Amino acid sequence: MNEHEFLAGRFEAYRGHLRAVAYRMLGSLSEADDAVQEAWLRLSRSDSGEVENLGGWLTTVVGRVCLDMLRTRTSRREESLEARLPDPVVSPADGLDPEQAALVADSVGLALLVVLESLTPTERLAFVLHDMFAVPFEEIAPLVGRSPDAARQLASRARRRVRGSAPVPDPDLARQRAVVDAFVAASHRGDFGALLEVLDPDVVLRADHGALLAGGWTEIHGAANVAGQALTFRRHAAAATSRPALVNGVAGIVNTVDGRPASVLSFTITNGRIVAIDILADLDRLDQLDLAMD
Template identity: 55%
Template sequence: MDEAGLAVLFEEQRPHLRAVAYRMLGTHTEADDAVQNAWLRLSGADTAEVANLAGWLTTVVARECLKMLRARRNRREEPLIDTTAELSAGGHDAGDPEAEALLADSIGPALMVVLDSLAPAERLAFVLHDVFAVPFDEIAAILERSPAATRQLTSRARRRVVGATPPRQVDIIRQRQVVQAFLSALRHGDFDGLLAVLDPDVLLRDGGAELVRGARAVGAHALTYSRAARFVRPALVDGTVGLAIVPQGRLIGALGFTFDHGKIAVIELINDPGRLGHVDLAPLRS
């Protein structure tokens, strides 16, 4: 593929890559540097054998971030938390897909402070697995550790994060993990992945009316919309983590979730303009 074609594919991945880098590094400036370094790697690499370009780029960005985190720790720098997105959340441009992806996936300055207390490897493992649902074996390759060791590293980081995070933010983190797993399964057409996060008696409603009940029936119904899942972004829906449907940056609908014991118990389809006014595309605040 020529450089122009690669540039188009890279720009499609840029919002996700910036989101990953920002969670890792905590500043937009360093995140942009990591993403730019990934482009330099891509433009000079032989990608003919790369089957999953998105995964390849995520790995490259993660490694760039890991180097920057280790260099920061070696210099014993105090992390500079970039709260620009938090301060400007009320007036963000919902038509900018980059800003939208970054804001919708944000984890807030309170949690960022906790992340800065983690060792670089712990932070990378926690962010990639618990925030972006990257499999342990892929993270292990980045860290040059075994999948089992990587799983233990993530668990240790998770305990530290949960122990130092305000209760509401912990709820948001857990909800985000479930919703991210649901969205990932939906985008990949993964029926078993959907079943893993749905309560066996899950209810799908539209405007309060029951549409479908039961995990297998709801999962099958959800998969009929898998091709449209690329227009879906995490958001706060009535104060709970849900999904916003935003083709070309325009909010046209949302999915509200009710959670029970770490599973999705109710999914509500929302398209009423009044209800959509309560869908917050701004950062998930602590």
């Protein structure tokens, strides 16, 4: 085994971790893979013999790459003004494989990723690296061009926003599925009252139909409004085939029409009620995701 093969093997041992960092930073599976690949290129061009902590070094490299990608993204006004649902991680209802589990560990649901999208790039970096991966502020500071105390303040601001806006899902998947099934059954029956029973009064529904579609982003607040929208959706659901799934580790649904993915729904359930419904219905993006359910 030559030196390059040895280094590649060491890098592969960290790939899953690095992809999890990049996914939390970017909310895009394809961009996360690009960031990890860029980290490998930088490692292969560096003097790796002088790197004492390869895992920590790679984590900060991926953080820097993602920060640059976020800054580029937000500098494009046509993108920064368009709301976009992060890529979902979809798996069969009976469980996640190890790679998927690493991606969505620590309740990294779509509702949390939506909140992370609202942070500035430097706030997101400080929060993700410190709060999710325990990177010291002394190592984060050079990435954001601030002092360690200033980096700590970035993470603190992000933390307050996350705690105030990102609901923590109930851990019991069986209970989650029962609530989702009750919601679906009430929708099919057209039972407005039963829908209200499973919806939190402050529930939010977000639907991403794609930037090319007029009215591509929909956001609806309040149980009565979301229940009304669910009854409207029911009229278009007759042709769809629905399958239970895990979406970012929580109860969800994958709808297909004539065998093609039509939408992915994620339900965040807290204290036995639905507090968030996130729907990706952008057909082009759905075609690019791995939605294998077998």
